[in-house]
Amino acid sequence: MFRWLLILSMLLVAVTPLKAEKQSLRVGLTGKYPPFNYFDPNGKLTGFDVEMAEAICAEIERKCVFVPLAWDGILAALLAGRIDAIIGSMAITPEREKKVLFSQPYYESGAQLLASSTAPPATDEGFRIGVTLGTTYKTFAEKAFPKATVRSYKGDVEVLQDIVSGRLDAIVTDKLVGLYMARSMNADLVPVGEPLYLERMGIPVGPGETDLLNRINQSITKIRSSKAYPALFTKYFGKASHSASSSYSLEASLSLMARALGTTVGLSAQGIFLGCLVSILVASLMLFSPRSLAVGVAFIVDFVRATPFMVQLFAIYFGLPSLGLRISPWASAVLAIALHSAAYLAEVIKVAYQSVPLNQHYAARTLGLSRRQAVVSIISPQMLPVLVAPTLNTVVAMIKDSAIVSVISVHELMMQTQELISATFQPMEFYLLAAFLYFVVTYPLLLLGRGLEKTFRRKGLLNG
Amino acid sequence: MDRALPLVRVEDLRVRRSEKEILLGVSLQIVRGEPFAILGESGSGKTTLLYALLGLIPFYSGRLEICGKNPEALLPRERAELMGLVFQDYALSHMNVLDNLSFAPKKHGKRECEKGQGAIGTTPDRRSDRLLPTQLSGGQSNA
Numbered sequence: 001m002f003r004w005l006l007i008l009s010m011l012l013v014a015v016t017p018l019k020a021e022k023q024s025l026r027v028g029l030t031g032k033y034p035p036f037n038y039f040d041p042n043g044k045l046t047g048f049d050v051e052m053a054e055a056i057c058a059e060i061e062r063k064c065v066f067v068p069l070a071w072d073g074i075l076a077a078l079l080a081g082r083i084d085a086i087i088g089s090m091a092i093t094p095e096r097e098k099k100v101l102f103s104q105p106y107y108e109s110g111a112q113l114l115a116s117s118t119a120p121p122a123t124d125e126g127f128r129i130g131v132t133l134g135t136t137y138k139t140f141a142e143k144a145f146p147k148a149t150v151r152s153y154k155g156d157v158e159v160l161q162d163i164v165s166g167r168l169d170a171i172v173t174d175k176l177v178g179l180y181m182a183r184s185m186n187a188d189l190v191p192v193g194e195p196l197y198l199e200r201m202g203i204p205v206g207p208g209e210t211d212l213l214n215r216i217n218q219s220i221t222k223i224r225s226s227k228a229y230p231a232l233f234t235k236y237f238g239k240a241s242h243s244a245s246s247s248y249s250l251e252a253s254l255s256l257m258a259r260a261l262g263t264t265v266g267l268s269a270q271g272i273f274l275g276c277l278v279s280i281l282v283a284s285l286m287l288f289s290p291r292s293l294a295v296g297v298a299f300i301v302d303f304v305r306a307t308p309f310m311v312q313l314f315a316i317y318f319g320l321p322s323l324g325l326r327i328s329p330w331a332s333a334v335l336a337i338a339l340h341s342a343a344y345l346a347e348v349i350k351v352a353y354q355s356v357p358l359n360q361h362y363a364a365r366t367l368g369l370s371r372r373q374a375v376v377s378i379i380s381p382q383m384l385p386v387l388v389a390p391t392l393n394t395v396v397a398m399i400k401d402s403a404i405v406s407v408i409s410v411h412e413l414m415m416q417t418q419e420l421i422s423a424t425f426q427p428m429e430f431y432l433l434a435a436f437l438y439f440v441v442t443y444p445l446l447l448l449g450r451g452l453e454k455t456f457r458r459k460g461l462l463n464g
Numbered sequence: 465m466d467r468a469l470p471l472v473r474v475e476d477l478r479v480r481r482s483e484k485e486i487l488l489g490v491s492l493q494i495v496r497g498e499p500f501a502i503l504g505e506s507g508s509g510k511t512t513l514l515y516a517l518l519g520l521i522p523f524y525s526g527r528l529e530i531c532g533k534n535p536e537a538l539l540p541r542e543r544a545e546l547m548g549l550v551f552q553d554y555a556l557s558h559m560n561v562l563d564n565l566s567f568a569p570k571k572h573g574k575r576e577c578e579k580g581q582g583a584i585g586t587t588p589d590r591r592s593d594r595l596l597p598t599q600l601s602g603g604q605s606n607a
Contacts, residue, residue: 359551359552362520362549362551363551365519365540366520366547366548368541368543368544368545370540373540
């Protein structure tokens with residue numbers, strides 16, 4: 001409740017800039033960058049940036065009003081006058097300095113090698129370093145440590161997990177982020193050498209706001225030379241202080257996971273339903289269309305069945321926009337699931353159709369039924385027993401494979417699991433919980449398939 | 465109908481199935497009331513001939529007349545009223561005995577299924593009309 005009031009009040013502030021009191025300072029940040037700025041499990045905004053902002057506000061005698069914004073729109077909001085300053089770990093770059101005024105840096109960070117205390121020297125042959133895929137850290141690591149092996153990972157959390165389990169010796173990441181994560185995960189990591197490069201984090205204000213800038217600069221100088229500054233650093237990045245700040249209650253994580261399971265079920269249901277419709281059409285084409293067309297359709301079905309689901313997902317998600325089709329992650333995921341399940345189900349339908357003896361067609365037509373009538377009232381009911389088990393198997397496989405769509409940022413069960421792990425650093429617990437939740441959905445389907453198959457076999461409608 | 469007209473007349477019938485020549489010019493006539501047997505080795509084309517007569521598989525040359533009509537030009541319903549076929553494996557489908565028997569009449573819009581029920585009366589066990597074909601003995605399915 002409190003969290004919603006907070007967000008609501010922030011939204012109100014965001015849309016009514018003119019009504020903001022003179023005493024307030026509207027501070028933009030994302031609220032998604034622990035430990036610098038993030039919402040704690042109680043919905044309270046906290047972190048190094050937030051405490052720094054409060055200290056600055058106290059110095060310049062204004063009241064901090066925090067406005068959470070998306071990172072890619074945060075500078076635009078500042079230029080539009082919707083916020084007065086950004087205190088959200090923004091690095092000072094020449095490009096940004098062309099648009100806004102930057103304060104002096106309020107902290108410095110940069111790429112840093114953090115190694116396990118039991119690791120060999122970083123200059124050794126075969127020293128194992130992990131980095132997050134798609135960052136510039138890989139290039140830096142390879143240049144600085146030419147004898148080391150550099151491996152790419154999905155995220156820093158995965159790298160740290162592998163250091164803890166002894167598969168890696170070190171990580172190259174942002175120094176402060178790395179220290180914070182190492183502490184949260186109880187990983188014994190120490191910075192080795194100097195940072196590979198330095199980034200200076202400043203506070204941008206709107207162009208022309210020189211008065212505000214001067215006052216902020218003065219307060220930063222004052223805070224950085226006070227005793228409170230190192231204390232703040234120790235609080236968030238020091239070795240021995242309070243434990244992981246973002247510990248979710250069991251209840252909160254369970255409700256998040258349950259909601260994500262709902263998303264997974266909804267997504268799979270939409271995709272598979274669409275896939276069913278398409279599969280009937282595709283199977284009809286394979287069975288009843290002219291030979292050349294049927295062969296072509298069968299080839300496409302084989303192609304889809306013989307290529308990985310993840311590749312198809314990426315082809316849809318990244319491929320369609322390049323053809324000028326704008327498509328949301330959710331729609332891409334539904335389409336990919338529909339495509340993949342349609343191929344499997346079409347094959348299942350085709351085989352079931354062929355399993356009904358030809359005599360049944362002849363007998364139906366001898367009784368005066370048209371081809372269509374024969375298929376609808378004589379053939380289809382006899383396909384059912386053959387269809388049921390493989391269809392449910394396909395559905396189960398598809399629900400499991402839907403975990404893959406987390407890679408295109410669809411917020412389903414797998415994505416939620418990984419988010420909770422990166423917040424709580426409890427991989428074992430949450431992966432087991434995720435497995436259990438998938439099982440709760442898929443196992444009844446497997447049981448249903450087995451039960452129906454047994455019934456059909458008892459009635460003699462299914463052989464073998 | 466002209467009594468002298470043969471019920472079935474086949475002239476030089478040729479049938480191919482999956483690129484293979486099965487019937488190489490069959491000719492025959494069957495007149496009303498005459499028993500007629502087709503003999504031949506297994507695989508010689510007896511069933512294919514019957515299927516072609518009933519219009520279940522196409523023929524690519526020759527002539528076919530049932531009661532003076534070309535079966536290919538008839539609607540499925542009209543053809544069914546002229547001809548029937550008892551299949552080797554009876555071709556009973558997924559339905560129970562009563563439904564199997566009354567299926568065709570129902571399909572053709574005949575509401576009462578007295579005929580079907582009367583016919584089952586000859587099966588020794590009255591309850592068996594709700595059984596599925598796979599639950600019947602060989603003799604029962606034939607009856």
